[in-house]
Amino acid sequence: MRATPTRDVATLLEALPYIREFHGRTLVIKYGGAAMVDPLLREEFARDVVLLKYVGLNPIVVHGGGPDITAYMERLNLPVEFVGGLRVSDADTVEVAKMVLLGKVNKDIVLRLGRHGQPAVGLSGDDGRLFSVERKSAPDGRDIGFVGRIAHVDVDVLQHVAEDYIPVVASVGADEAGVSYNVNADEAAAAVARALRAYKLVFLTDTAGWLRDVADPASVISETTPEEIESAIATVAGGMRPKLQACIDAIRGGVAFAHIVDGRVEHSLLLELFTDAGIGTRVVPAR
Numbered sequence: 001m002r003a004t005p006t007r008d009v010a011t012l013l014e015a016l017p018y019i020r021e022f023h024g025r026t027l028v029i030k031y032g033g034a035a036m037v038d039p040l041l042r043e044e045f046a047r048d049v050v051l052l053k054y055v056g057l058n059p060i061v062v063h064g065g066g067p068d069i070t071a072y073m074e075r076l077n078l079p080v081e082f083v084g085g086l087r088v089s090d091a092d093t094v095e096v097a098k099m100v101l102l103g104k105v106n107k108d109i110v111l112r113l114g115r116h117g118q119p120a121v122g123l124s125g126d127d128g129r130l131f132s133v134e135r136k137s138a139p140d141g142r143d144i145g146f147v148g149r150i151a152h153v154d155v156d157v158l159q160h161v162a163e164d165y166i167p168v169v170a171s172v173g174a175d176e177a178g179v180s181y182n183v184n185a186d187e188a189a190a191a192v193a194r195a196l197r198a199y200k201l202v203f204l205t206d207t208a209g210w211l212r213d214v215a216d217p218a219s220v221i222s223e224t225t226p227e228e229i230e231s232a233i234a235t236v237a238g239g240m241r242p243k244l245q246a247c248i249d250a251i252r253g254g255v256a257f258a259h260i261v262d263g264r265v266e267h268s269l270l271l272e273l274f275t276d277a278g279i280g281t282r283v284v285p286a287r
Helices: 005-022 039-054 066-075 091-115 155-162 185-196 226-235 240-252 268-274
Strands: 026-031 058-063 120-124 131-135 147-153 166-170 172-174 180-183 200-205 257-262 281-283
Touching: 005 268, 026 039, 026 185, 039 058, 039 091, 039 166, 039 268, 058 091, 058 155, 058 185, 066 091, 091 120, 091 166, 091 172, 091 180, 120 155, 131 172, 131 180, 147 180, 147 185, 155 166, 155 185, 180 185, 185 200, 185 240, 200 240, 200 268, 226 240, 240 257, 240 281, 257 268
Parallel strands: 026 058, 026 200, 058 166, 120 166, 200 257
Antiparallel strands: 131 147, 172 180, 257 281
16 A cells, blocks of 8 residues: 555655765665565665665665576586585686676676666776785685685775766676686675775675574564674574674774665665664674
8 A cells, every 4th residue: 555645754754864864975785685686676776776876875886696606607517515605616616707797797787777867887806906805715714716805995996986976896806916716795895895984884685684593584683793793603604604794894894884684675775774663683883
């Protein structure tokens, strides 16, 4: 049922203090999961990001493309393996990841943002030497191939682009020798947010947030701190672990707030940013 005009106005008034607070601030959005796969959610995400730009925020989108990479690897009969939420990456995997992320996913996002009213520019870690990457191991010390960690982010590149466009950053990069690496998109988003001293970092994922009980979608932890995450992260498995670690790194690197929200919910980005109730898990500095 359609909301009444009075409720429409009340919603706008509820958003007003948040719009005022966030005006001119940088927001880094890690885009992934169902929000990248479902056609309706893809369009709604683009509209939401365009709205953020129009009301005075400085949104920067960082994306992976795990489902697409996996689909193409399976079509090429390449092995698909994850360790601690990170994709094991040999040279062929990195080549496929770069082709999919840069040639398909990144350009699709740029086109959708433009179609909804804001010009965007696609970037990777290689453009303008945006990312300086080093090889990393899995959390348990295992060798996972050409998987990198971002040692440095050249913020000048992003700041110049963000003056007039919405930057859309694919999570790949290279080291000083020119060797390419697959970079976890959660880690890439946190690195970008830290380098820019962003006000907020938002992760769109396929759960309602960080759950006390993974079997209970209602057990969302609405607010937490890096210290509370550290005390529990050893028990966290799968893709939530790198997201939580990225939240820790972001907050300790100067980001004011980090959020994990359910990208399967239409307009979850706006609900988290512009409503009193919010949605998902918010990570704040220690109280």
